[in-house]
Amino acid sequence: MPSAPKPTLTSQLMRAIDSFAFPLRTSHYVELVNPLWSTSKLQARVIKVWDETKDARTLTLKPGLNWRSHRAGQHVRVGIPIDGEHFTRTYTISSAPERNDDAFTITVKAISDGKISPHIVRNIKVGDYLPIGLPQGDFFLPDAQPVLPLFITAGSGITPAMSMLRSLIARDRLPDTVHMHYAPHELDVIFAAELRAMARTQSRYTLHEIHTHSYGELKQSKGYFNAEQIDELCPDWRTRDVYACGPPGLMAALEQHFDNAGRSQYLHIERFLADFAAIPADAVGGRVRFRRSATDIDASHDMPLLRVAEEAGLNPPHGCRMGICHTCNTTLLGGAVRDLRTGKLISDVGSVVQTCVCATAGDCELDQ
Ligand code: FES
CATH class of the missing domain: 3.40.50.80 (Nucleotide-binding domain of ferredoxin-NADP reductase (FNR) module)
Structure with a gap:
């Protein structure tokens, strides 16, 4: 498992000064000067863009305080603001952790009918700030025994x-x-x-x-x-x-x-994408209620609930959109959903539902 980020001298100092800045935190004032100094949210500044091919671009990102280095093969959640809306996607880090400039790279290929990846490849520029998560994932080479x-x-x-x-x-x-x-x-x-x-x-x-x-x-x-x-x-x-x-x-x-x-x-x-199982022939869609958003919408038996929510005009939290990061988790308040990866029904009230890989199975109600 990746280790917790080590507190730096700066972050320890910021925590001490926080007590004088109550009810805000020092970080809120400091991030007005430099967003990378914030300790309340993690951001990265784009310091270089580089076109790898006609439709793939590498962004070099300088992360702020509280970043921790990745293991080669891990991915990171990146927030992408587009026209006032906030989207999140997960990208593998393409650089080695051994870089000596405290920066890392992601390499994004534009999907022809996509919205986010073409925006990254064409519009993100040096000097932009992007919200990021910490490195995650267990796709890396083992330390213990060398492999071929x-x-x-x-x-x-x-x-x-x-x-x-x-x-x-x-x-x-x-x-x-x-x-x-x-x-x-x-x-x-x-x-x-x-x-x-x-x-x-x-x-x-x-x-x-x-x-x-x-x-x-x-x-x-x-x-x-x-x-x-x-x-x-x-x-x-x-x-x-x-x-x-x-x-x-x-x-x-x-x-x-x-x-x-x-x-x-x-x-x-x-x-790249979640691997979905075959859906039973008798599967049915139904009415989905997003309780906290006070939104009801009809949904098919095979559309992930994350997309259902987005099509209803909601902007639910999400990351990888493929069942890895758990950013989209919510709670089942009633009815049933189907995990599209396994085909299994989830119907116990209080169960965790990963909305990016679950579809409604009949009517359902979610705490979102
Ligand atoms: S968005 Fe990552 S698990 Fe659903």
């Missing part, structure tokens, strides 16, 4: 692997590593120059770029993951721990392959 990694990544799923590779190289601890990376074309490979330089200069790092689209085609037409491909590119895959991140189709193919081979325990997956 096989990274299998696709698109922006490269970010956790990049953080791990940068960290291993910074510590001079890179073991024999194979990396299979999927991208539509050569020019779409995020971190391409650095990856290719690593492949040239690090004798223990082997990179296989797999380009999945023919020019002029919008859909993947080649390069699909399969048994022959992994046998050819990484013949010793049965001796390795696999760290994979990418779209649901690739993750499903990997799960199937490693399950068939009896090696599921060596497959570690970080997902």
Whole structure:
């Protein structure tokens, strides 16, 4: 587990001075001077933006007080203000914890029909302040026993692997590593120059770029993951721990392959999206009541309650939108909901409901 942030001299001093600033906190005055000095909320200043590809951008963020460094592979919640509305998304940290400037990077790929990621890629600029959370997640290499990694990544799923590779190289601890990376074309490979330089200069790092689209085609037409491909590119895959991140189709193919081979325990997956189970044919939607917001709305059996709330004009708290961060948790006050990942019904009043991965099952009432 990540350790709690260590109090710095500045934060200890701020706490002592707080007693004179009551009922506000010193932090509230100080953040008017520099938002990064606030101890009441964590923010980061954008200090650099860098275009990795035509639709992927790296932001370098300088976090404020109370930040704690991440483990390579972890993610962070980032608040994005757009036209007076506040959105939150979770992004993997792409830099190594060993950076010596107390900054970190996130690398965001614009989703063509999305709202938040295109805004980040096109509009966020140096000098902007963004609210952030602390690093979270358990997708990282173990400290205790060294492993031989096989990274299998696709698109922006490269970010956790990049953080791990940068960290291993910074510590001079890179073991024999194979990396299979999927991208539509050569020019779409995020971190391409650095990856290719690593492949040239690090004798223990082997990179296989797999380009999945023919020019002029919008859909993947080649390069699909399969048994022959992994046998050819990484013949010793049965001796390795696999760290994979990418779209649901690739993750499903990997799960199937490693399950068939009896090696599921060596497959570690970080997902972009929650993996939803099949919904029973007799599932029904119903009326959802958000009690504290005094809002009622009809909802289908398969729409996550977070989206239902947003479509009703509410702005509920959320982070990853895929069942990881628990920022969207609320309490069930009546009726039933279905966990879309498992298909299981939740009907005990008082149960915790993760609204980003649960849908109503008949009528339900939530404490939101
Ligand atoms: S938003 Fe992260 S668990 Fe729901």
